[in-house]
Amino acid sequence: MKLTDKKLSLRVYLSLAFLLFSLLLIAVMWFFQAVLFDAVYRTIEATQVERCAASIIRNIANEDLDSIVKEIEEQNDMDISIYLVYPFRDGRILDPVYIPHDFTSSKKLTEYNSVVEYYEKAVKNGGKVVEKKESKYLNSANGPNGFHPILENDSSELLTCAQLTDTRNVHHLVVVESDIAPDASVLGTLKIQFVIITIFILLISVFIAIVTSHYVSKPIHDTTKKAKLLAQQNYDLTFSGGNYKELCELNDTLTYSAHELKKVDELRKELIANISHDLRTPLTMITGYSEVMRDIPGENSPENVQIIIDEANRLSQLVNDLLDISKLESGTVAMENKTLCLTDCIKDIFKRYNKLTEQGGYDIQFEYDSDVYIYADELRISQVLYNLINNAINYSGNDKTIIVKQTTKNNEVCVEVTDHGMGIEEDKLPYIWDRYYKVDKEHKQAVVGTGLGLSIVKNILNQYDSQYGVKSTLGQGSTFWFTMKTVEKD
Numbered sequence: 001m002k003l004t005d006k007k008l009s010l011r012v013y014l015s016l017a018f019l020l021f022s023l024l025l026i027a028v029m030w031f032f033q034a035v036l037f038d039a040v041y042r043t044i045e046a047t048q049v050e051r052c053a054a055s056i057i058r059n060i061a062n063e064d065l066d067s068i069v070k071e072i073e074e075q076n077d078m079d080i081s082i083y084l085v086y087p088f089r090d091g092r093i094l095d096p097v098y099i100p101h102d103f104t105s106s107k108k109l110t111e112y113n114s115v116v117e118y119y120e121k122a123v124k125n126g127g128k129v130v131e132k133k134e135s136k137y138l139n140s141a142n143g144p145n146g147f148h149p150i151l152e153n154d155s156s157e158l159l160t161c162a163q164l165t166d167t168r169n170v171h172h173l174v175v176v177e178s179d180i181a182p183d184a185s186v187l188g189t190l191k192i193q194f195v196i197i198t199i200f201i202l203l204i205s206v207f208i209a210i211v212t213s214h215y216v217s218k219p220i221h222d223t224t225k226k227a228k229l230l231a232q233q234n235y236d237l238t239f240s241g242g243n244y245k246e247l248c249e250l251n252d253t254l255t256y257s258a259h260e261l262k263k264v265d266e267l268r269k270e271l272i273a274n275i276s277h278d279l280r281t282p283l284t285m286i287t288g289y290s291e292v293m294r295d296i297p298g299e300n301s302p303e304n305v306q307i308i309i310d311e312a313n314r315l316s317q318l319v320n321d322l323l324d325i326s327k328l329e330s331g332t333v334a335m336e337n338k339t340l341c342l343t344d345c346i347k348d349i350f351k352r353y354n355k356l357t358e359q360g361g362y363d364i365q366f367e368y369d370s371d372v373y374i375y376a377d378e379l380r381i382s383q384v385l386y387n388l389i390n391n392a393i394n395y396s397g398n399d400k401t402i403i404v405k406q407t408t409k410n411n412e413v414c415v416e417v418t419d420h421g422m423g424i425e426e427d428k429l430p431y432i433w434d435r436y437y438k439v440d441k442e443h444k445q446a447v448v449g450t451g452l453g454l455s456i457v458k459n460i461l462n463q464y465d466s467q468y469g470v471k472s473t474l475g476q477g478s479t480f481w482f483t484m485k486t487v488e489k490d
């Protein structure tokens with residue numbers, strides 16, 4: 001069983017996440033309903049009761065007090081009573097001014113004794129008292145001043161706000177009462193509502209989970225299918241079909257990878273073809289000439305021996321290039337840096353081309369102002385120069401003029417190698433530094449190398465943090481350049 005078989009799919013994860021989220025949402029809702037709703041309801045009720053009392057006190061002298069009180073009572077489902085207080089009678093005689101209720105009805109009214117109690121508490125409290133207690137309902141009119149309460153058994157809570165208009169002269173006591181417990185029918189409705197909302201949320205979340213997981217996982221599935229094809233070396237693939245950014249990026253990257261893999265694969269095939277060709281040609285020459293020299297006595301001439309030596313050298317050059325590039329790329333080359341004269345280094349390389357200049361009709365020029373010193377590995381720098389000059393010679397065509405120019409500026413030396421040959425197409429320029437890249441795919445043994453030269457140059461110059469590049473115009477020639485930090489002569 002593969003490890004991936006044990007893992008849950010994205011679809012399951014998403015569905016679980018949605019379900020968890022909905023359950024949390026429902027839990028929070030039920031928590032508010034069960035625990036906080038009562039507290040919030042009571043707080044709102046308490047504020048309401050106080051606001052009603054204040055509103056009546058503001059309107060106490062209003063001619064329409066009766067209708068105002070009635071309106072407030074009806075709007076807020078509260079019981080209001082107003083009493084006239086005579087302070088000279090110890091404040092204990094409270095004449096009901098407004099008791100809008102029919103005392104024989106079952107409507108709630110404050111018990112007379114409670115009113116006296118509220119009055120005293122309000123006086124002590126600076127004119128206002130808010131209190132909560134078990135409700136005691138009145139349903140009789142026979143008490144002092146025609147007001148005698150009879151208690152009813154009722155367990156609900158009653159919130160009362162008793163407020164005085166004044167405490168010195170004859171004044172009013174306003175008592176506003178409200179049943180604090182939420183209405184059973186309201187609670188019932190809310191409960192049904194919550195059950196419906198819960199079912200609704202669950203259904204919606206299941207629906208969204210199914211749709212989203214399909215939306216998210218389907219294109220990933222498609223991409224995985226194509227990636228498997230890519231693993232089977234099928235490089236002609238375009239990854240597409242992402243509905244969201246991350247997947248689009250993944251698809252783009254995979255398309256890019258497929259493209260790059262295809263390129264590498266082509267280069268690999270090309271390299272094998274080239275190397276085998278490059279190896280076979282000198283080997284054929286060596287075997288051929290050796291056999292001729294063995295079989296035909298007169299052919300054992302120094303020229304023929306030289307051909308064998310040259311071909312053997314070419315073979316070792318190819319093998320060396322291959323070794324160099326693999327060592328440079330793996331970073332195992334130890335640079336033997338020292339202060340050296342770059343100008344002398346270029347002059348030395350020029351000496352190697354003397355024969356070519358004499359016999360091949362090449363004109364290789366070196367332009368420089370002064371001797372320049374750099375801190376580098378002489379062998380590697382020679383390799384860079386040699387590869388660039390060699391290319392210039394190889395691709396200079398009929399012009400056969402190569403100019404090497406050395407200029408210095410701000411502790412930096414720039415070396416330019418210019419030829420007036422075939423040049424390079426602009427769209428090919430970025431690739432010529434790649435391993436095994438050849439602009440001319442047709443393998444021309446006579447002039448073209450292994451396709452490794454510039455890659456070796458790039459790798460060496462990167463080790464010295466040098467800048468390098470090429471300017472080229474098709475049909476007019478190319479200038480390859482690189483810079484190095486200059487140092488003082490030791």
Ligand code: ADP
Pocket residue numbers: 387391392395396419421422423424432433437438439440448449450451452453454455478
């Ligand atoms: P090669 O051994 O084939 O020359 P390089 O890595 O040195 O490989 O160069 C890569 C490719 O860049 C060459 O195959 C050639 O097409 C192109 N190139 C390099 N130098 C020049 C130049 N001076 N003029 C034109 N094309 C060049």
